[in-house]
Structures are given as C-alpha cells and as structure tokens.
Amino acid sequence: MRLVHTMIRVEDLDESIDFYTQKIGLELVSKEDLPGNDATIAFLRDPKSGHEIELTYNHDGRSYDLGDGYGHMAFDVVSVDDAYEEWKSRGVEFSLTPKTMQNGMRIAFAVDPTGYKLELREMPETA
Numbered sequence: 001m002r003l004v005h006t007m008i009r010v011e012d013l014d015e016s017i018d019f020y021t022q023k024i025g026l027e028l029v030s031k032e033d034l035p036g037n038d039a040t041i042a043f044l045r046d047p048k049s050g051h052e053i054e055l056t057y058n059h060d061g062r063s064y065d066l067g068d069g070y071g072h073m074a075f076d077v078v079s080v081d082d083a084y085e086e087w088k089s090r091g092v093e094f095s096l097t098p099k100t101m102q103n104g105m106r107i108a109f110a111v112d113p114t115g116y117k118l119e120l121r122e123m124p125e126t127a
Helices: 013-023 080-089
Strands: 005-009 027-034 039-045 052-058 073-077 093-100 106-111 117-122
Touching (some): 080 093, 080 117
Parallel strands (some): 005 052, 073 117
Antiparallel strands (some): 039 052
C-alpha cells in the first residue's frame, strides 16, 4: 500500500493551480473535466516526494466551510526563514510568521487561496 494523493475542494481552480505551481513549486500533472459530475479536477505533484494533491472544483460555484477537522498540509524545508521569504516574495500570505516552537522546531503557516493552511517545517536533513 502507498499513499497516492490528497483531495481538497477549491473555490477557483485556475487561481489554485497558479498558487500551487507558481508560488509553491508543485508540478501540474493533469487537468480534466468530469463528464456528468459538473466538476473539474487537477492533479499537482511534489517533485521531491511524488505526493499529489487533487484540486476539485465543483461548477456550482459555492464556497466551502473548511470545518474544524482539517488541519494543514506540511512541507519540509531546509530553512523556514528562507522559504518564508521566497513564498512571501511570490505573494503567498501567512497566518503565522516563522517562529521557534518549545521543542526547537522552526515553523510557519501559509494560507492558500481557498483558506487551507500549509505548514513549513524546518527539517534541514530531510528536505
């Protein structure tokens, strides 16, 4: 068994694809309409881990309540401060600027166009 992808619903597919490819650095793998389902999906891949995110846009145009069950997606980086500066220069908004946790780990939290949180974790040996 292996984990293949994570699906999230988005309010604006083109804006979300731009965010995840141009600002975050994922690669667009495919984009297709789902006949009969009134939806379009796009798959984006992390070039390092191979993990994919499925962005689903339902054509009914409604916005989504993110609820309190979803937490965040995490990205390991060599330097949180460097990644923060790079993402910020690309127009990424942050809900938490870089900080050091009590356990010594450096983190920051970005927010995508739909409101999903993205954690940057400083893991120099694994990024």
